[in-house]
Amino acid sequence: MLGRTQDRPIARDEAGAPVLMTVEDVHFQYGHGENANLALGGVSFTVESGEFVSIVGPSGCGKTTLLRSLSGLASVTSGRLTLDGRDINGVPKELALVFQDYGRSLFPWMTVQRNVLFPLIDQREIPRAEKLGRAGEALEAVGLKGFENHYPWQLSGGMQQRVAIARAIAYRPRVLLMDEPFASVDAQTRSDLEDVILDIHHRFGMTTIFVTHDIDESVYLSDRVLVLCKSPSRVIAEIDVPLPRPRDQIATKELTEFVRLRGEVARLIRSAAQVPGGGTQTASDPDHTRSS
Amino acid sequence: MTQAAITAPGGAGARTVRATASSRGRRRLLNQMLVLAAFFLAWELAARSMSVMFFPPISAIAMRAQQLWLSGPASSLFLTPAAIRDIGISLYRTLLGFSLGSVVGIAIGILIGFLPRFGAYVEPLIHFVRGIPKTALLPMFVIFLGIDDAMKIGLIIVALFSYVTINTIDGVRSVVPLQLDCCRVYGISRVRQIFSVVLPSAAPTIFASLRFGLAVALAVMVVAEMYVANSGLGYFTILSQRTFRIMDMWAGVLALGVLGNLLSIALGLIEGRVLKWHRGMQGGNV
Amino acid sequence: MSPAGRALRGAVGFLILFAVMEMVTRAEFISPQYLPRFSTSLMASLELLTDSEFLGALLDTLRVAALGLLATVLVAVPVGLLLGISDKAYEASRILIDFIRPIPSVALVPVAILAMGSGDRMKITLIMFSACWPVIFNTIYGVHATDKIARETARSFGMGNLRIIWSVAFPSALPLAYTGIRLGATIALLMAIGLEILVGGGGGVGAWLVKVGEAYGSAHYLYGGLVVLGLLGWAINWLLAQGGRVLFGWHVSVRSAA
Numbered sequence: 001m002l003g004r005t006q007d008r009p010i011a012r013d014e015a016g017a018p019v020l021m022t023v024e025d026v027h028f029q030y031g032h033g034e035n036a037n038l039a040l041g042g043v044s045f046t047v048e049s050g051e052f053v054s055i056v057g058p059s060g061c062g063k064t065t066l067l068r069s070l071s072g073l074a075s076v077t078s079g080r081l082t083l084d085g086r087d088i089n090g091v092p093k094e095l096a097l098v099f100q101d102y103g104r105s106l107f108p109w110m111t112v113q114r115n116v117l118f119p120l121i122d123q124r125e126i127p128r129a130e131k132l133g134r135a136g137e138a139l140e141a142v143g144l145k146g147f148e149n150h151y152p153w154q155l156s157g158g159m160q161q162r163v164a165i166a167r168a169i170a171y172r173p174r175v176l177l178m179d180e181p182f183a184s185v186d187a188q189t190r191s192d193l194e195d196v197i198l199d200i201h202h203r204f205g206m207t208t209i210f211v212t213h214d215i216d217e218s219v220y221l222s223d224r225v226l227v228l229c230k231s232p233s234r235v236i237a238e239i240d241v242p243l244p245r246p247r248d249q250i251a252t253k254e255l256t257e258f259v260r261l262r263g264e265v266a267r268l269i270r271s272a273a274q275v276p277g278g279g280t281q282t283a284s285d286p287d288h289t290r291s292s
Numbered sequence: 293m294t295q296a297a298i299t300a301p302g303g304a305g306a307r308t309v310r311a312t313a314s315s316r317g318r319r320r321l322l323n324q325m326l327v328l329a330a331f332f333l334a335w336e337l338a339a340r341s342m343s344v345m346f347f348p349p350i351s352a353i354a355m356r357a358q359q360l361w362l363s364g365p366a367s368s369l370f371l372t373p374a375a376i377r378d379i380g381i382s383l384y385r386t387l388l389g390f391s392l393g394s395v396v397g398i399a400i401g402i403l404i405g406f407l408p409r410f411g412a413y414v415e416p417l418i419h420f421v422r423g424i425p426k427t428a429l430l431p432m433f434v435i436f437l438g439i440d441d442a443m444k445i446g447l448i449i450v451a452l453f454s455y456v457t458i459n460t461i462d463g464v465r466s467v468v469p470l471q472l473d474c475c476r477v478y479g480i481s482r483v484r485q486i487f488s489v490v491l492p493s494a495a496p497t498i499f500a501s502l503r504f505g506l507a508v509a510l511a512v513m514v515v516a517e518m519y520v521a522n523s524g525l526g527y528f529t530i531l532s533q534r535t536f537r538i539m540d541m542w543a544g545v546l547a548l549g550v551l552g553n554l555l556s557i558a559l560g561l562i563e564g565r566v567l568k569w570h571r572g573m574q575g576g577n578v
Numbered sequence: 579m580s581p582a583g584r585a586l587r588g589a590v591g592f593l594i595l596f597a598v599m600e601m602v603t604r605a606e607f608i609s610p611q612y613l614p615r616f617s618t619s620l621m622a623s624l625e626l627l628t629d630s631e632f633l634g635a636l637l638d639t640l641r642v643a644a645l646g647l648l649a650t651v652l653v654a655v656p657v658g659l660l661l662g663i664s665d666k667a668y669e670a671s672r673i674l675i676d677f678i679r680p681i682p683s684v685a686l687v688p689v690a691i692l693a694m695g696s697g698d699r700m701k702i703t704l705i706m707f708s709a710c711w712p713v714i715f716n717t718i719y720g721v722h723a724t725d726k727i728a729r730e731t732a733r734s735f736g737m738g739n740l741r742i743i744w745s746v747a748f749p750s751a752l753p754l755a756y757t758g759i760r761l762g763a764t765i766a767l768l769m770a771i772g773l774e775i776l777v778g779g780g781g782g783v784g785a786w787l788v789k790v791g792e793a794y795g796s797a798h799y800l801y802g803g804l805v806v807l808g809l810l811g812w813a814i815n816w817l818l819a820q821g822g823r824v825l826f827g828w829h830v831s832v833r834s835a836a
Contacts, residue, residue, distance in 0.1 A: 413594065519776055
């Protein structure tokens, strides 16, 4: 556990309760004996309420494995995951996950609206009117107002991913997990979707953990970037991103600070790519430590 | 393909699209109507010219059928009591047997698909049942269940459920794992998963087996009625043949043909509504 | 679960079923005259394997079914090829086929008996009428699925239509047509036995089942016969599947199948 996070004041939500997710020394092993493959070799970090955290790393660094573990879809071999101070067992209902393969994560026999409403279907305590309201709000937030009665296969790839995002938002998760959600769309759509995510983060203040292999994207979107090394992975660096919000695709990326940060991340990944389980550790410049 | 799935193409879903606005569509429809008309005309002429006792012209058959079954009072939709006795009972048996057989088939298929351990014990049994030529069960069912409706319905259920089960298993196993992951992430209950995700996803292949199953149900029903019954269209037809009421016999054949068509169309309509999304998917996107 | 594990569980499944059947039949909820002990029926099935009357009847049925299937293939495959290749013919005939296909062919039994008596000819004709549909449609499907590029390549080499049909469309369509033939085989056997039951006295396993069923005290032979038939059906299915693999192992649909 890197020492510096302990001196920072912990963010609290309106109720004053600490809202954070912790990942403590998580190991993940595939297979047994000779075929064993240690994907995660002691990953540790924390996430604070309302934060936007990106996770980057070289190919094969177990980013997806980490996300599946966080979401409860896969069980870790050792280590501890907590949400709100409680251990995560199985799939916690405060999480939502947006997958890379948007096309197949949506249900083709349901309209867009029904897809967005689906995660809420078993929550009887929420009145139908409110569910519809949330769905409408979510679709508007992703820019798909008016497409409620379309079917997913009638939409383009980028629009389908928006539906998947809307579905996640309507669910009102405490933490939004995203697994390389824009890897399969073209560059123009990707920048549009990045701004959608920024807008959502601003509107709903949703804590977000965003896995990506795109360095620019990670810096552009986040408050903090975590760099993993090659398997067996650990967090080898945490980079604060104190760039001003709201961010802009052109203006923000012109800032000197942006260029410096992305360079730092890129160098870290390059060194990490060469050495499995290792890589240079650089703590952030203390002057850039964010205080809340 | 494995032992699984009836993938018989050209089922009710392949029925000609009747209403197309384009002139090409209209010309196609016209061609088809012409072929149909030519067929009936040929029959009519051949029958009239040959005047062989056994092959009356279609017009005469239709008239006899109308006399037998559609000449009743307007209050009961023109149906005669004979219509209820002959056609109604056959329809009832087929529908009930088909519905129950489908439900049983789907239920067992879901169980086997969702519980691999249980499935490993039961699946070979289902394949064995599928291999039995179903008509051979008729003497056994007569001994067991007599000659009533229960026998016929039971036979229909046994005859068709194995096909539906096998296709359901195939459908359940083909559900996109990512979609099930989504359900898990959002905490969707198992039951809801089955009805809202697995069944719709498996619906296309299930319907393929239902089309086949309907044909089986109808065939089994007719054989059972011809073998041992005292009511129904099959009974009526074979009885007419044995008592040399040729016109009645043909009327029965016509009625059975119409019944088969109506049921097939009905299933096709249901399939069209339920699988509207599937049709759209295949037609539109690449 | 390993394949061996699955096979073992399958076998155990059968054994459990046998045990349950044995217990139920011993409890005599239904009189043993109608439902004898399961073990008795199983023994009877073994006996039947060496019974000349039963085997003779079985061979009769298989002969009729095979002839029916052969006749079906000889007619339905060319029809399917024709309809598959000529879109015009296909479109024109669709509506006719759509109306004729749902007619249960058993409905024509009385007509067929009048016109052709109750012999093999009648049975083979009716088998043709019911088994042709899957063969025709799968053949059409097979032709339509023929790689268009292969066809156009042949055409670019100056091959005439007939040549293309023979060397490109026909071989490509065969594997899928074969699937249809397998379905047709199931139907042929089903119809053969069904017709024998209806016609009675005309030989074949169907008539044998009726006779045994009506006789007193021979119910165990009835069930034994059904067990043999079940095994036969399963064996035929397996054989045809293997045959498909041998003949069409080169086709992607067979290679990718389990």
